[in-house]
Amino acid sequence: MAKKNNGKVYYSFDEIGQELFGLKPYKRVTRDKQKLESQKEKFLGTCPHCGEPLKYVYGTNVLACNNDKCKGKETVITDATGEETTIYRPFYKMVSEKGLMIGTTIFEEEDK
DSSP: OOOOOTTOOOOSHHHHHHHHHOOOOOOOOOOOHHHHHHHHHHHHOBOTTTOOBEEEOTTSSEEEEOOTTOOOEEEEEEOTTSOEEEEEEOOEEEOOHHHHHHHHHHTGGGGO
């Protein structure tokens, strides 16, 4: 007999199976190393300013440019006196919750 969910919202069949039926989590890991590297390259993408691959910050939803020579995005700020100042911000990209799950899965082996 299934347990009552007390108003909890489930976002995947995996959560339902784990919570209600006590199933173990299913790991979706690519065993082929060449295919895994290809998946990582596609997931990361490149910095639009310097062209270097982005770096995944494990456990977060952030992909960041890790190139020391990359200035990043140029932004012009005007202060109260009307003086313009140019600053450079490092490039980063945030991924969705699904992207976070994908990143955690495909980069998991590197952290062990």
